Amino acid sequence: LAKTTQPISMDSYEGQEVNITCSHNNIATNDYITWYQQFPSQGPRFIIQGYKTKVTNEVASLFIPADRKSSTLSLPRVSLSDTAVYYCLVGRGGTSGTYKYIFGTGTRLKVLA
């Protein structure tokens, strides 16, 4: 299972773009990279998933270089409500099989007014 490493915490101001980078040097060929957001006492909430290059949805972008050993979650124009813990996880995505996520400590993002 690929281990991920991400910064323990980050501070940002409202309206700024936030980029959180995750390294996953041992990512396997069939692993996807998935980011989740977690608020206190709530379940992890899916943000975005990708395999390679760039993926964008209505809340975030995910940049994955060609070697896939790292990825960057980009949150445009954060607000106070984006204060949360962000987890980078790798595991089989797609549509087949069960797999377990190994959660790290995540990145605690604090957005300041």
Next chain:
Amino acid sequence: EPEVTQTPSHQVTQMGQEVILRCVPISNHLYFYWYRQILGQKVEFLVSFYNNEISEKSEIFDDQFSVERPDGSNFTLKIRSTKLEDSAMYFCASSPGTQYFGPGTRLLVL
């Protein structure tokens, strides 16, 4: 948008009692999971389940734990004889691939 739901949201029990935590996965999902998070700690994998069988379990998931899919919609986690250290948030997840998590059940063992 379909969501994973869990009941109860909170449960308080006495040590040694049995508890059953319930989950309703997203309806067309085939793979199911339980994770737990002790207060202030990481989210930990407990068990994965597919086709009415456990696919994988962690060392936490000992003989006190069991999972069941009693009907076409529910997925349950039973703890036979709760211990103080079982106090945690328990999250159910379901997937076709990407895992979607429920809101959790906060279990407090006294």
